[in-house]
Amino acid sequence: MASAESVAAVVSAGGAHVPELMDRVEARLRAVATSHGPVLGEQAEATIAAGGKRLRPLLVLVAAGPQPADDEALVRAGAAVELVHAASLVHDDVLDGAALRRGRPTVVAAAGRDMAIATGDLLFSRAFAELAGTGRADAVRVLSDAASALAAGELLQRADAWSADVSRERYLERCDLKTGRLFQAACALGALLGGGSVEALAAFGRRIGLAFQLLDDVLDVSGPAERTGKHRGTDLLDGTVTLPLILAREADPELAALDVRTVTTPAAAEAVCDKIAATGALERSREEALAMVADAKRQLPALPEAQQAALELVADGVVDRYS
Amino acid sequence: MASAESVAAVVSAGGAHVPELMDRVEARLRAVATSHGPVLGEQAEATIAAGGKRLRPLLVLVAAGPQPADDEALVRAGAAVELVHAASLVHDDVLDGAALRRGRPTVVAAAGRDMAIATGDLLFSRAFAELAGTGRADAVRVLSDAASALAAGELLQRADAWSADVSRERYLERCDLKTGRLFQAACALGALLGGGSVEALAAFGRRIGLAFQLLDDVLDVSGPAERTGKHRGTDLLDGTVTLPLILAREADPELAALDVRTVTTPAAAEAVCDKIAATGALERSREEALAMVADAKRQLPALPEAQQAALELVADGVVDRYS
Numbered sequence: 001m002a003s004a005e006s007v008a009a010v011v012s013a014g015g016a017h018v019p020e021l022m023d024r025v026e027a028r029l030r031a032v033a034t035s036h037g038p039v040l041g042e043q044a045e046a047t048i049a050a051g052g053k054r055l056r057p058l059l060v061l062v063a064a065g066p067q068p069a070d071d072e073a074l075v076r077a078g079a080a081v082e083l084v085h086a087a088s089l090v091h092d093d094v095l096d097g098a099a100l101r102r103g104r105p106t107v108v109a110a111a112g113r114d115m116a117i118a119t120g121d122l123l124f125s126r127a128f129a130e131l132a133g134t135g136r137a138d139a140v141r142v143l144s145d146a147a148s149a150l151a152a153g154e155l156l157q158r159a160d161a162w163s164a165d166v167s168r169e170r171y172l173e174r175c176d177l178k179t180g181r182l183f184q185a186a187c188a189l190g191a192l193l194g195g196g197s198v199e200a201l202a203a204f205g206r207r208i209g210l211a212f213q214l215l216d217d218v219l220d221v222s223g224p225a226e227r228t229g230k231h232r233g234t235d236l237l238d239g240t241v242t243l244p245l246i247l248a249r250e251a252d253p254e255l256a257a258l259d260v261r262t263v264t265t266p267a268a269a270e271a272v273c274d275k276i277a278a279t280g281a282l283e284r285s286r287e288e289a290l291a292m293v294a295d296a297k298r299q300l301p302a303l304p305e306a307q308q309a310a311l312e313l314v315a316d317g318v319v320d321r322y323s
Numbered sequence: 324m325a326s327a328e329s330v331a332a333v334v335s336a337g338g339a340h341v342p343e344l345m346d347r348v349e350a351r352l353r354a355v356a357t358s359h360g361p362v363l364g365e366q367a368e369a370t371i372a373a374g375g376k377r378l379r380p381l382l383v384l385v386a387a388g389p390q391p392a393d394d395e396a397l398v399r400a401g402a403a404v405e406l407v408h409a410a411s412l413v414h415d416d417v418l419d420g421a422a423l424r425r426g427r428p429t430v431v432a433a434a435g436r437d438m439a440i441a442t443g444d445l446l447f448s449r450a451f452a453e454l455a456g457t458g459r460a461d462a463v464r465v466l467s468d469a470a471s472a473l474a475a476g477e478l479l480q481r482a483d484a485w486s487a488d489v490s491r492e493r494y495l496e497r498c499d500l501k502t503g504r505l506f507q508a509a510c511a512l513g514a515l516l517g518g519g520s521v522e523a524l525a526a527f528g529r530r531i532g533l534a535f536q537l538l539d540d541v542l543d544v545s546g547p548a549e550r551t552g553k554h555r556g557t558d559l560l561d562g563t564v565t566l567p568l569i570l571a572r573e574a575d576p577e578l579a580a581l582d583v584r585t586v587t588t589p590a591a592a593e594a595v596c597d598k599i600a601a602t603g604a605l606e607r608s609r610e611e612a613l614a615m616v617a618d619a620k621r622q623l624p625a626l627p628e629a630q631q632a633a634l635e636l637v638a639d640g641v642v643d644r645y646s
Contacts, residue, residue, distance in 0.1 A: 036475055091444060095437045114418045114481045117440060121414060122474035124444070128451045129467035137460045144452035151445035152359055158437045 009313050015066045015306050018058075024071075025057045025078040032083065032126045043107045043119045047086050052102065055212075055314065056081040056186040062310040063190025063201045065303075070193060073134040077143075077189040083127035084147050085182060088154075090120035095154065096238055103229055139189055146185035153177030161239035162261050168246055175213035176206070183209025200301040204311065207296035212318045214289040217242035221273045222282050233269025236260060243288070245272075248281035255279070293319050336633040338389045341381075347394075348380045348401040355406065355449045366430045366442045370409050375425065378535075378637065379404040379509040385633040386513025386524045388626075393516060396457040400466075400512040406450035407470050408505060411477075413443035418477065419561055426552055462512055469508035476500030484562035485584050491569055498536035499529070506532025523624040527634065530619035535641045537612040540565035544596045545605050556592025559583060566611070568595075571604035578602070616642050 033045040057078030064074050092098070093106040094116045100106065108116035124147070131140050156174045160166050187205030191198040221244045223232040235242050239260055249256040255275055263269050276282065293315050300311060356368040380401030387397050415421070416429040417439045423429065431439035447470070454463050479497045483489050510528030514521040544567045546555040558565050562583055572579040578598055586592050599605065616638050623634060 036471070088444075091440050094440060112481075113436075115478065117414050117417060118474050118477035118481060120444075121411075121447070122471055122478065124447060125467050125470035125474055127467075129464060129471060132460045132463035132467055135460045137455045137458045137463060140451060140455035140460060140463045144448050144450075144455055147448035148359070148445055148452060151441050151448055154441035155438065155445065158435075158441060 015310075017066075017068070017071070018061050018310070021061050021071060021075055021078070022054065022058065024075045025054070025061075025082070028075055028079040028130070029082060032079065032123075032130065036122060036126075043090075043111050043115060044086075044123055046104065046110070047090055047107055047119070047123070048082075053317075054078075054082060055317070056085055056182060059183060059186035059205055059314060060190040060193075062307060062314060063187040063196065063205070064194025065190075065196050066306050068194040070134075073136065073139075073193045074190065076130045076134050077139060077193055080127040080131040080143055081182065081186045081189065083123050083130065084143060084150070087120045087123035087127065088147075088150050090116055090123065092154070094120070095158070096234075100229065134193070136193070139192055142185050142188050142192065146181045149177045149181035153179075153181075157240060160241065163241065164259065166241040166246060168243065171241070171243055171246055172210070175210050175217075179213035179216075180206045180209035183212065196303075197301055200299070204296050204300055204315075207292050207299075208315050208318050211289040211292040211296070214243060214285060214292070215318065218244060218282055218285045218289070221245075221276050223273070231266045231269065232273045233263070233266065236263050236269045236272055237266070243285045244276050244281045247284050248276040248279040251279040251281065290319060332636050336629060336636055338629050338633075340389075340391070340394070341384050341633070344384050344394060344398055344401070345377065345381065347398045348377070348384075348405070351398055351402040351453070352405060355402065355446075355453070359445060359449075366413075366434050366438060367409075367446055369427065369433070370413055370430055370442070370446070371405075376640075377401075377405060378640070379408055379505060382506060382509035382528055382637060383513040383516075385630060385637060386510040386519065386528070387517025388513075388519050389629050391517045393457075396459065396462075396516045397513065399453045399457050400462060400516055403450045403454040403466055404505065404509045404512065406446050406453065407466065407473070410443045410446035410450065411470075411473050411505075413439055413446065415477070417443075418481070419557075423552065457516070459516065462515055465508050465511050465515065469504045472500045472504035476502075476504075480563060483564065486564065487582065489564040489569060491566065494564070494566055494569055495533070498533050498540075502536035502539075503529045503532035506535065519626075520624055523622070527619050527623055527638075530615050530622075531638050531641050534612040534615040534619070537566060537608060537615070538641065541567060541605055541608045541612070544568075544599050546596070554589045554592065555596045556586070556589065559586050559592045559595055560589070566608045567599050567604045570607050571599040571602040574602040574604065613642060 029048045030045070033048045036044070060078040060081055061074055068074055089101065090107050093101060094108045094113055097108070098106050099109045106116070107119050127143065128140060131143055153174050156177060160170065160174070184202045184206035188198050188202040190196070191201040217235065219228050220235045220242065221232060225231055236245070241260065245255065252275060258272065263272055297312050297315050300308065303311070352371045353368070356371045359367070383401040383404055384397055391397055412424065413430050416424060417431045417436055420431070421429050422432045429439070430442050450466065451463060454466055476497050479500060483493065483497070507525045507529035511521050511525040513519070514524040540558065542551050543558045543565065544555060548554055564583065568578065575598060581595065586595055620635050620638050623631065626634070
């Protein structure tokens with residue numbers, strides 16, 4: 001997650017309207033969480049309140065340019081993108097059996113698997129209802145394509161779990177589906193509703209989303225746990241093969257021969273993380289992600305100064321987690 | 324499920340365009356299932372191919388009237404409604420740990436919980452993508468509201484599971500959320516895209532959807548298993564309290580004192596079903612559902628003859644399962 005400071009910097013660089021609209025996105029998210037009775041209220045509100053840095057809504061607002069015409073549509077789009085993200089987290093936590101997220105109990109831990117599946121479905125549905133309220137079917141199409149990609153990415157991850165031969169290409173495809181496409185949609189929605197260049201901004205979002213996922217996967221191996229809020233190597237314990245392991249296998253025959261299924265305890269996972277780190281695979285993965293971010297910034301079209309600065313700050317925020 | 328004959332009757336009563344559009348809905352559903360790679364293909368195609376009678380798409384087409392203007396939009400809406408239904412079945416089967424649906428292994432049984440959650444999410448997303456393709460944000464709003472209701476109904480069902488004091492009103496609210504609202508949306512979408520009276524047709528759909536759920540719950544108690552494809556009393560084993568038990572408790576003190584948690588085997592569930600049946604609660608529940616269907620038919624507005632006949636046949640199809 002980008003640091004709170006970097007998000008604040010984006011918010012102020014993006015123009016005076018950005019903080020106001022971010023507040024309205026927040027209010028809208030809370031309204032959605034509290035408008036479906038006590039059962040949803042309890043679980044969804046906890047999920048939404050747990051927050052995170054709202055990078056995706058921020059991208060919607062910043063991609064819309066310095067003087068967006070239709071505030072209300074942007075606020076809805078920002079809330080919708082965050083709701084899809086929140087829904088996917090709730091379902092991911094069911095898949096992973098995760099107990100904590102952002103230091104709070106997950107819905108699945110607090111209320112059980114059944115409630116978590118239904119809560120995710122509800123957040124998902126509300127995302128589309130929010131966005132449909134803009135009257136823009138083209139916007140709904142953008143978000144539903146991203147949501148489909150997200151689910152397809154999960155399917156791919158499950159299909160490849162524990163597999164010994166996940167290629168770099170296949171890994172990048174999964175990251176693109178799981179993360180790149182929703183960042184892309186956030187930027188596309190902002191541009192679409194703000195009247196900017198959808199294609200160029202969408203490409204920017206997709207690149208930094210991909211880098212975000214790569215860096216997330218590096219963090220899972222590098223830790224430290226105090227920073228990530230989880231043990232190192234949770235991906236390994238889930239059978240999820242990520243770039244650091246893929247690269248490390250090329251350098252270390254012992255890792256190349258490792259059957260991920262045999263890694264079943266946190267201590268064993270940490271030991272594998274140390275071996276991965278020893279090959280230099282973390283630095284190489286990080287460099288790859290940083291190159292993607294640099295590329296994303298370089299390929300931005302000519303934009304108003306404030307917008308350009310804000311987008312670059314978001315891109316830096318993705319990297320920031322490693323400074 | 325309505326009998327194949329009654330559906331065929333609706334299809335022919337509705338006008339020459341109905342069978343052609345139903346074929347196109349079917350083709351579209353298969354295209355969605357097969358267009359997301361082998362992983363989704365396998366699971367989603369099985370889910371969609373397993374079929375059922377496509378009552379919801381049929382309602383979309385028939386509610387659109389005898390000479391619908393925009394065929395393509397109706398086909399998309401029909402597919403979208405069925406995709407939401409299919410997604411909810413896939414997730415329901417995870418919640419219930421169901422092994423079979425319509426005589427085939429469920430996604431959760433064939434591919435595991437993780438794949439089932441992701442498959443449901445993908446079908447769900449594709450539903451909104453299909454509908455957004457009509458360019459009608461108002462249509463997306465109708466479907467997302469129904470999808471939200473569906474998830475809220477699941478939450479309510481889980482919140483009330485094993486509860487001793489589920490009231491008749493609370494039960495009917497749950498049925499409305501779980502089933503009535505998607506039938507309502509099917510009719511509303513047809514009317515919206517076909518230019519008919521949205522309100523009157525939506526009310527019709529909601530009533531027969533509610534009756535459909537009631538009768539489904541009666542079937543779970545009455546069996547026979549050869550007809551339903553499952554043991555009697557599966558709802559009891561899930562802790563789901565339905566109208567037959569609510570009514571039977573008023574008549575039988577032993578049932579009133581029953582803690583549903585103590586019903587843990589199929590044999591025990593069947594014994595409770597026999598006790599429920601002995602109170603006459605099944606007949607009373609059935610009568611209530613039939614009265615709803617009669618009411619739905621009676622309150623239909625003046626419509627072209629073919630459309631009226633087709634809608635009444637759908638309503639009869641809901642009841643038909645008991646003839």
